[in-house]
Amino acid sequence: MDASAHVFDQAIALTALGDDRFEGHTSDAYWNMVGPFGGITAATALNAVLQHPALLGQPVALTVNYAAALAKGRFIVVARAARTNRSTQHWSIEIRQDDADGVPAVVLTGSVVTAVRRETWGINDAPMPAVPAPDAVRGPPWVAPVAWIQRYEVVQLDGALPQHWDGAVSAADAAQASLSRLWMRDAPPRPIDHCALTALADVFYPRIFLRRRRRVPAGTVSMTVYFHADDAALRATADGHVLGQARAHGFGAGFHDQSAWLWNAAGQLLATSVQVVYYKE
C-alpha cells in the first residue's frame, strides 16, 4: 500500500497473485452502513481487469452484482478473460471472501467488456441539463453518518436527501419525483479515470428515500455502467466536477430501478448507468 497515494487509489489497490487472482483489502475510508460503499467495490472489480496483463483496450461496459456485504478485511478478486476477440474482450469477475466460518464465499459477480476504441462518427443525444456552475451555488449539506460520504466533494442541486422524513409521497410529476442532480468529484480532487467514474455512478442514494421520504432498508443489487468516455474525454475532464443525474422509472414488489447520467463540466457525456435496488415495505 502506497500511503502517499490518493485515498481512492489506496482503496482500490490490488496485489496480483497470478492465475487471474488479485488480493485487496476493504477501506475504512469508504465504509458505508454494513459494508464498503458499493461504488468503491465496483471500482475495485474494474481495477482488477485494468491491471490484468492480458487486458485489451479500454472499458466499454461493466456489470456488478452485489451478492453479499463485504466484511472488513482481505478479499480476492478473480478476473478472467472468458473470450478475447480481435478488438473486444469479455471478462468474468468474482469477488470472494472467507465467511465467518472461514469458508470462501462469493460476495460479488460481474462482467466487463473492454475494446480497442477507434474514432467514428459520434454525437451526444443527452445534452447536459442547464444547471448553475459548481462554484455558483451553495446546495444543502452533503452529510450522512457514513465515512464514504466524506470522500466526495458534492454540490447538491435537485433532489437532496429529504430533510423531513414525513412519508409524504412526492407530488412532483413522474419524471421529477425521483430526480437528483449534483456536482461531484473525489475529495481531495483527483484526475478522473474509468475506476473513479465507476464509483461516481453509484454515489446517488436509493431513489426510494426521495420518492417516499421514508427511511426503509434498501441497497443496490446490481449495477451496470456504460463508458462513453474514452481516455481522451477523461483527460479533458481532469479533476474537474462531474454532473450526475439520477432517476427511477418503476418501483414494485421490493425492487426499483435507477438510471444515471454523468457529464463533465464541458457537457461531454462520460457514462450512463443503471442499477436495481432492493427495498423493504
Add this chain to the structure above:
Amino acid sequence: MDASAHVFDQAIALTALGDDRFEGHTSDAYWNMVGPFGGITAATALNAVLQHPALLGQPVALTVNYAAALAKGRFIVVARAARTNRSTQHWSIEIRQDDADGVPAVVLTGSVVTAVRRETWGINDAPMPAVPAPDAVRGPPWVAPVAWIQRYEVVQLDGALPQHWDGAVSAADAAQASLSRLWMRDAPPRPIDHCALTALADVFYPRIFLRRRRRVPAGTVSMTVYFHADDAALRATADGHVLGQARAHGFGAGFHDQSAWLWNAAGQLLATSVQVVYYKE
C-alpha cells in the same frame, strides 16, 4: 423437442445435463444475419436459470454479454448459483460452443439475479406514452431479410427503419432523434413470461441506423434487463401486445447505448432495459 410447442418454446428449449449444464440448439426460425437473434439467445440463457433445480424466486435482473456469434447447431449453457441468500440468488452464466476446430469456446457471459418478490409499496414513474391502440393504426411494414423478424407481430409507430438510407443525420431534437415506438408480441401470440419479455427487450434494431440513416456494421455487445413485472403482471398481460420504446443517449468511438421501456397495453411497466451496441465508421 416438442414439435407441437410454440416456436419460441422450441427455440429456447434446453436439456438438463446435470452439474449446472444444459444443452440447447440454435433455431433457424430466429436466425439473424450471422447468428441467432440476440434476444432469443438471452432468453435461452435465462431459461437455463429458470429450469435449474436450485432456483429461488423470480428474475429481477439479467445481463448478457455477446462474446461471439453462435454457429448453427448445438451449444451448452452453464448456469451456476454463485450465491444463494435468504431471498435473493446470484447466477453466473456462460454459453459455450465448439469452434470450427472443435475447441470449446465461450460465446456468451452473463449474470442473473433472482429473488422472492414480496408485496411492497410501488408506483410506475414511467407512464406509457399516449399512442394509438395496436388495432387502430397501420404502421409501415415490419420487414427485413432475416428470419426472426417473422417471429414477431409488430405495429410500428415512431422510428421505423429508414426507407431512404440517405446518410442524413436526423434533424429531430436529441430526445427524439433515435426514438422508436412499436407494439409487439410473439407470432403466433403466446402468453408472455420472463423469457419472452427478455427477447422483446432486444427487438429494436441498432439506433445508429435510425440516427444516421446509414447501414453500418453494428451489433449488440451487452444487454441488461430489469424485470419490473412479477408473475402476476405477466399473467395480466397474457398474449396481448407490449409497447416498446427505445432511444440512445450517446454515440462515439465505436459504441452507442440504448435504453428501452416495455409496457403492457394496460400501461403496466413490465421491464426496463439497456444495451451497448458496437458500430463501425
